[in-house]
Amino acid sequence: MPELPEVETTKRGISPFLLNQKIKKIIVRQPKLRWQIPEIFSKLHNISITGLSRRAKYLIIHTEQGDIIGHLGMSGSLQIIDKVLFAGKHDHLDIVLDNGKVLRYNDPRRFGAWLWAERAENLAILQKLGVEPLSDEFNAEYLFSQTRKRTIPIKSLIMHNSIVVGIGNIYANESLFLCKINPLLPANTLSLEQCQTLTNTIKTILQKAIVQGGTTLKDFKQPDGKLGYFAQELLIYGKKGKPCPECGTLIANVMIGQRNSFFCPRCQAV
DSSP states (O other): OOOOHHHHHHHHHHHHHHHOOOOEEEEEOOOOSSSSSOGGHHHHSEEEEEEEEEEEEEEEESSOOOOOEEEEETTOOOOOOOOOOOTTTTTOOOEEEEEEEEEEEEEEOOOEEEEEEESSGGGGHOOOOOOTTTSTTTTTHHHHHHHHHHOOOOHHHHHHHHOOOOHHHHHHHHHHHHTTTTTTSSSOOOOOHHHHHHHHHHHHHHHHHHTTTOOOOSSOOOOOOOOOOOGGGGGSSSOSBBOOTHHHHOOOOEEEEEEEEEEEETTTTT
């Protein structure tokens, strides 16, 4: 599933082709995604794109008339193509630009979404989101305050979008391993020092993943069709039964919040 680094990579990849261009039209082939695509999409003609941004895992295309908000869902991807070519079974939406380029949305599972708002920040689903993990707001003091009254596993807490956004399963596993924190550890038992280490590590992991173009495990590709290379950097995710890169102990796994969690029983002992 595309997470924050993959969406940020996508935003950076498509920005040079979209900025200061006009949307000639939007072709919707399959309006039934996670939510129904708004009818206004068929009426968006010759409007200027004024900017691109990201909020959590939502990509926002700002225009002179309002904001187009996209979410890649479980298997969605965006690619820049040279013109409206033959559309495949899962090519559900094309944003046709006046420079001859087309932003094409492909989503085999159809769990993604395309929404419209006069201002994206007024959209209800965005107003409920927590802080951005790469922002100054996400720091030791903030995380410490959020953990005090919560006994849920720390891995569940850092993946909770109402607290901090975009830390997906892969990056949560990797960050906790590097901090030597057991993913099952009750959140309210973390010290301020551990919160400092964890927030710093999460920022480092996410920034490194963005530089590497995200993590390709199954579906994700960059807008130019290339794979994300951070998968080559993974230390523990998906490596059950293999030796820990630090101590050689066999990596274990456990289900936390219906997500597969990997840890070293020795390095991350409770």
